[in-house]
Every structure is written in structure tokens, then in C-alpha cells.
Amino acid sequence: MKLSKHRARRIAVGLAIVTFVSSGYAQSFIAELKATEHNPARRSEKALVLADSAFDNARDFYNRGLVNKGDAQLDNMTKALDVCVESLQEARKAKYYKKAELNVALLQRRMASLLEDIDIQERGWAEQTNRMLDQIHDKLLAGVMKK
Numbered sequence: 001m002k003l004s005k006h007r008a009r010r011i012a013v014g015l016a017i018v019t020f021v022s023s024g025y026a027q028s029f030i031a032e033l034k035a036t037e038h039n040p041a042r043r044s045e046k047a048l049v050l051a052d053s054a055f056d057n058a059r060d061f062y063n064r065g066l067v068n069k070g071d072a073q074l075d076n077m078t079k080a081l082d083v084c085v086e087s088l089q090e091a092r093k094a095k096y097y098k099k100a101e102l103n104v105a106l107l108q109r110r111m112a113s114l115l116e117d118i119d120i121q122e123r124g125w126a127e128q129t130n131r132m133l134d135q136i137h138d139k140l141l142a143g144v145m146k147k
Contacts, residue, residue, distance in 0.1 A: 040091035047084035051077045071125040081136045097143035104137045
């Protein structure tokens, strides 16, 4: 199977993001993403990949009983989504908002499933994150509706 340069680059970026998130360097990666990716549309896509990876890591930590690490990954997810929204506001094009809105809607469904799996006593930050996801989704919907 032959990969195009664009697809190979996206895979490489995705692997780099997973590496940064899983090793706890999401904060520095977000700062680096803001500094190095000047195209706001691409920056928003990379932030979405980072958010997805952080959610996957959070689910893994919660499943292993590491609630504090799971909470930290959910925090990284929301920070990445904030970067995504900021980047989309900078791009000022509604078509970029739609992909992000669909991705966040999927994260909302995944978060609802995660909340069901977490013990009630350990849901505090996850429930707060769920409310933040709702707010982020509302911002993205507003961006989709702009003309």
C-alpha cells in the first residue's frame, strides 16, 4: 500500500501527538503547536487529534483505576479543544467548524459512556469536563451557523 505524502505526514503528526500526550507533555505540545503551526485550519485539526488522544488516554487511566491521571488527560483534552476553537475563530471560515463540531459531538457521546463506567465518587472532574464539552460544542455550533 502506497501512502501519499499528505497522508504519511498526518500519520506522523498523529503518532507524535500520541507520544506527547501519553508521556505527559501535552502542555508543551500545545504551546509548540501554537508557535509552529501558522495555518489556523491545520492547527485546529492537530488540536482535534490531540484531544482524541487525550480522551483515549483518560479512558485507559480510568479503567486502570488511576483517577488523577485520567482527570489530567481530560484537562489536556479540553485545553486542546480550546486551542481548536481559538484557531477556528482565527480562520473565520464556517466550513472548518463543521469537522470540529462533529468531532466534539463524538467526544460528548464517548464522554457519556465514560461517565457510566466511572464510580460515582470518582466522577467529579469527568462531570465538569462533560459540562465544558457542552460549552465547546455550543461555540462550534455557533461557528457553523455563521455566514
